[in-house]
Amino acid sequence: MAKKRGVRITIVVEDEALERFTRNVLMAIGFSRHELTVSPYPVGRGSAKDWVDQQYVAEVRKLRARPGENVGLVVGTDADELTLPARHSRLAESLTRAAVAARKTDERIVLWIPKWNVETWILWLTGDMHDENGVLRGEDKNYKHQAKNPDFAAVAGQFIDQYRAIRDGKPVPTLPSLNAAYVETQRLKL
Numbered sequence: 001m002a003k004k005r006g007v008r009i010t011i012v013v014e015d016e017a018l019e020r021f022t023r024n025v026l027m028a029i030g031f032s033r034h035e036l037t038v039s040p041y042p043v044g045r046g047s048a049k050d051w052v053d054q055q056y057v058a059e060v061r062k063l064r065a066r067p068g069e070n071v072g073l074v075v076g077t078d079a080d081e082l083t084l085p086a087r088h089s090r091l092a093e094s095l096t097r098a099a100v101a102a103r104k105t106d107e108r109i110v111l112w113i114p115k116w117n118v119e120t121w122i123l124w125l126t127g128d129m130h131d132e133n134g135v136l137r138g139e140d141k142n143y144k145h146q147a148k149n150p151d152f153a154a155v156a157g158q159f160i161d162q163y164r165a166i167r168d169g170k171p172v173p174t175l176p177s178l179n180a181a182y183v184e185t186q187r188l189k190l
Contacts, residue, residue, distance in 0.1 A: 009071070011037065107187070126155060
């Protein structure tokens with residue numbers, strides 16, 4: 001994809017795995033390292049989900065305070081036991097509670113929400129045929145500790161390949177939450 005010079009993206013994530021995944025995908029899309037800023041996430045301090053909800057509100061306010069600037073926001077948060085729509089709703093409710101207008105369709109605000117955690121996506125994108133609910137093999141749904149030392153650049157490449165194929169109308173077997181992420185990625189206006 002073409003380089004996105006001049007576009008500054010703020011990344012809000014709840015942990016290191018989501019940060020590395022998000023950074024690598026954005027750089028594979030064409031953003032440069034200096035165009036990406038990561039909000040420092042809480043490590044071992046309280047609820048990461050609550051922090052993401054609060055930071056989401058703060059970053060949406062900052063983004064909207066700079067009309068006309070070439071900026072965007074990518075939020076990465078695990079759905080865990082919630083459904084994808086429930087996690088989306090929780091983020092939307094955080095805006096409502098803070099008296100901030102809902103996310104508009106033309107805003108460069110992207111929500112990447114893996115079911116359970118980003119390791120589910122990593123395992124899928126590296127060819128390990130897990131699904132989001134663990135029903136293919138009758139295993140535990142949570143794959144948090146099964147993606148050992150992933151090659152994030154290779155995972156990002158797979159994400160981009162699938163994104164491009166879906167964007168171009170080609171059928172690609174994928175996870176429901178990944179498919180939702182591909183739709184969200186279109187908000188970057190590539």
